[in-house]
Amino acid sequence: MASDWEIFYKQTFPPLEFDNVCERLRRWCQYHAAHKHKVALVTSGGTTVPLERNTVRFLDNFSVGTRGAASCEQFLQLGYAVVFVHREASVLPFARHLHPARVLDALAGLRPLVRCYRKAVLGDMLLAIPFSSLTSYLWYLRAVCECLEQETRHAPAALYLAAAVADYYIPEEKLSEHKLESCTGPLSIELELVPKMLLPMMNVWSPSLYVVSFKLETDVTKLLTKAKAALHKYGHHLVVGNLLQTRREQVTLVEPSSLCNKIHSASGEKSLSTSTTDEFSVETHILQLSDDNRSAGLEIEERIVMEICSRHESFIKNRCS
Amino acid sequence: MASDWEIFYKQTFPPLEFDNVCERLRRWCQYHAAHKHKVALVTSGGTTVPLERNTVRFLDNFSVGTRGAASCEQFLQLGYAVVFVHREASVLPFARHLHPARVLDALAGLRPLVRCYRKAVLGDMLLAIPFSSLTSYLWYLRAVCECLEQETRHAPAALYLAAAVADYYIPEEKLSEHKLESCTGPLSIELELVPKMLLPMMNVWSPSLYVVSFKLETDVTKLLTKAKAALHKYGHHLVVGNLLQTRREQVTLVEPSSLCNKIHSASGEKSLSTSTTDEFSVETHILQLSDDNRSAGLEIEERIVMEICSRHESFIKNRCS
Missing domain, CATH: 3.40.50.10300 (CoaB-like)
Incomplete structure (x- = not known):
């Protein structure tokens, strides 16, 4: 009898770029094996649960991937090669230190954009309210x-x-x-x-x-x-x-x-x-x-x-x- | 008899910073009224549906806020003052043009960070796989x-x-x-x-x-x-x-x-x-x-x-x- 995880993979399809990614992964691993680097997998961010095939709604969770990204940096700092499996658009190693909203204050070379931004800021034309x-x-x-x-x-x-x-x-x-218990079987919402x-x-x-x-x-x-x-x-x-x-x-x-x-x-x-x-x-x-x-x-x-x-x-x- | 939206506000509490934000909003509006600016509200990004009070899981949707942020820029371009009510950590006007992962390639002045990043890139030490x-x-x-x-x-x-x-x-x-129909009453998942x-x-x-x-x-x-x-x-x-x-x-x-x-x-x-x-x-x-x-x-x-x-x-x- 097939176990639940086997059934899961039988009933689902791999992601679109799956084969290419696996091939890249293999070559990457072989390179680091040849150089005797230590390797770590860091997974990061939340997974979504689609409610429709053409997904508009999904179940999600609180995670933005900070722990994974910060940990990834530390592994690299310590000489590891890291496979970082992360949620799309989640927090990224290194880049996460640059808050996008603050980068424009410091950045040159994007004149028209910066001009629009400055104008909006100087004129107090933008009021942002997060939710x-x-x-x-x-x-x-x-x-x-x-x-x-x-x-x-x-x-x-x-x-x-x-x-x-x-x-x-x-x-x-x-x-x-x-947190809802996950050991009590199916969940009805x-x-x-x-x-x-x-x-x-x-x-x-x-x-x-x-x-x-x-x-x-x-x-x-x-x-x-x-x-x-x-x-x-x-x-x-x-x-x-x-x-x-x-x-x-x-x-x-x-x-x-x-x-x-x-x-x-x-x-x-x-x-x-x-x-x-x-x-x-x-x-x-x-x-x-x-x-x-x-x-x-x-x-x-x-x-x-x-x-x-x-x-x-x-x-x-x-x-x- | 109270209508459904009235009951909603009776049964929920306002966000934490609600009073302060409202006060800021009012002053902002008055300023722009005094200058006879046109004003637009742009709402942007998806709302979450918590499943627990201490929220770990929530229902979410596909939106990252691109439409709202891009539209906001256009309103500003056309001389509007804009109230931008956006999902936390959603795509932001102007800043959205700077993909965080690419900023580090261009940016000076963050030496140690850039050094770590360069080192990781040059050594091919980081393999990122999004999901x-x-x-x-x-x-x-x-x-x-x-x-x-x-x-x-x-x-x-x-x-x-x-x-x-x-x-x-x-x-x-x-x-x-x-997309699940929202006109057919309560939903059981x-x-x-x-x-x-x-x-x-x-x-x-x-x-x-x-x-x-x-x-x-x-x-x-x-x-x-x-x-x-x-x-x-x-x-x-x-x-x-x-x-x-x-x-x-x-x-x-x-x-x-x-x-x-x-x-x-x-x-x-x-x-x-x-x-x-x-x-x-x-x-x-x-x-x-x-x-x-x-x-x-x-x-x-x-x-x-x-x-x-x-x-x-x-x-x-x-x-x-």
């Missing part, structure tokens, strides 16, 4: 909405809600106090729906602001239907629809037709399609980067924000006139 | 163990397993193909236990290597019992025990007493306590940083690795003599 849990996020969200509603009457603010907010959560009273905050946002917290939400799907057939339903239900101004698979090169702007009469797109083009199957109709506008654009280093966010700002401009004019 | 999912991790783990078993006979390698590996996972065949890979590691993949595992708990009373049980069950060499709350300043090394006769600690001290309640006994050795150590910038990993290397040295001598 990690859903709860923190939702608390800050309401606070910011309420504050902007009150303080931006000169030009009602735009809300550009790009955060990937969890759909499900476990209410405080159902959370276990300590009961999750509850996170309230849709666009409703109070549009009706209570910030009814005067320009609100753009994001909708990410993996199934293209659902994207427009869901974007339209959201606009109809919450009454906000625009949904940026995107597919997980193509989100870096294509998005679809979806907005109520009633708004499009007043607000024109930045490019002046007519919207690409109109949906008028029932009383509430929307117009869509596809933004796309060509392969040439991409290899020239263009990012689609430049286009998205250009379009949003143009609409926001008109929105402000309508409100303040 | 993200549990499956990728476990595939690489086995491959590395098998390779090191075969290729480090000159000095059997040390395995320093610091990665925070998920205890539970959802088998491939039970994963839903597309059935998770299965991840096989304990120390068993095949010690018996099949790499029986000749020196193996150090990590055990993280939030409940101090369970730490030693579990470390001892693991050593007894898997037959590896050392468990580094640590508590989530104090993991940066204290760890406990736990090892079978039978090994301690052969292998001495780096500091030459006697182990601090011995447990001999039954046939299998362990010795423990506490490593601790004082507040002075911490404020001098010392990291506990330096001590941990020093101790491990000393033991590994003896282990190699015993094996190869």
